[in-house]
Amino acid sequence: MPAAGYAVAVAIPVTALALLAREQVGFVITFDKNAIAAATDITRANPGLYTALAWWQEALQPRWVYLVGTGVAAWIWWRHGLKSRAIWGFVTRMVAWNIALDLKYVVQRARPVVTDPVSSAPGYSFPSGHAANSAAAATAIVIMIWPLLRTTAAKVVACSVASAIVVLTALDRVFLGVHFPSDVTAGVLVGSGLVLASYAGYRGWNPAHPTDLPDTPEEVDAAVAESDSERADAHTGSVEEPEENPR
Numbered sequence: 428m429p430a431a432g433y434a435v436a437v438a439i440p441v442t443a444l445a446l447l448a449r450e451q452v453g454f455v456i457t458f459d460k461n462a463i464a465a466a467t468d469i470t471r472a473n474p475g476l477y478t479a480l481a482w483w484q485e486a487l488q489p490r491w492v493y494l495v496g497t498g499v500a501a502w503i504w505w506r507h508g509l510k511s512r513a514i515w516g517f518v519t520r521m522v523a524w525n526i527a528l529d530l531k532y533v534v535q536r537a538r539p540v541v542t543d544p545v546s547s548a549p550g551y552s553f554p555s556g557h558a559a560n561s562a563a564a565a566t567a568i569v570i571m572i573w574p575l576l577r578t579t580a581a582k583v584v585a586c587s588v589a590s591a592i593v594v595l596t597a598l599d600r601v602f603l604g605v606h607f608p609s610d611v612t613a614g615v616l617v618g619s620g621l622v623l624a625s626y627a628g629y630r631g632w633n634p635a636h637p638t639d640l641p642d643t644p645e646e647v648d649a650a651v652a653e654s655d656s657e658r659a660d661a662h663t664g665s666v667e668e669p670e671e672n673p674r
Contacts, residue, residue, distance in 0.1 A: 459607035463539045467604040470545045476602070477545060483599045484546075487592075489524060489560045496520050496564045503571055511629075516571040519625040523563035523618055527556050530617065539604055546603040555606040558614030561596040565589035566622040593619075 470477050497517060504513035536553035550556075569589045576582045593615060600606035606614075 466602045470602045492564045515629045516567045523621045527559035541604045548605040555610040555614035558611040559618040562615045562618030566619045
């Protein structure tokens, strides 16, 4: 089953990272600490970079991320009639938000300790909530609007923008010194992996529906032609003529 496959593919690396972080395995801890020290040194030496990072941190707070995602879900529902897809996207993002939060209390990894911190954040460190939520929202939004992207160029742009947002958010957390690299890696895996697993399940459950638009232009044209034909039949009230009774 595709959904189970995605879930396993995400669970294995996330669990491995969680165990390595929780058990303070040498090479992971060394890499994380060295990366945090180097990143915060760069931020500390560049006030303009710090300002941009602090702005991005606020802009990608979960409340804003999910507000945008909810707006997209509402738009594709009321404007394009993609009801089941909109509901799937909204519910999946809410679940991802809560799972990422719950994992923090399971692993209970402390935040990075920096001698001269450039920023601070409350709560536990693993996984990064910002990274998980941005990955979940970006993946879900791209999937929600995918049937509406008519050209390959539009699809490439959507995927590129979503990927850029996730990568910048992950870097933001490290350069502010509030998350280790392994935290943001796990966050991205949790967020995007959960959404992909959920979508695989949704595709397996959701029956074909005229409002779930096909992906290719050829399929779009065929669907439009079929819809026009059905409307024409409905307006004309055409029915098959009964056969004459044989004599």
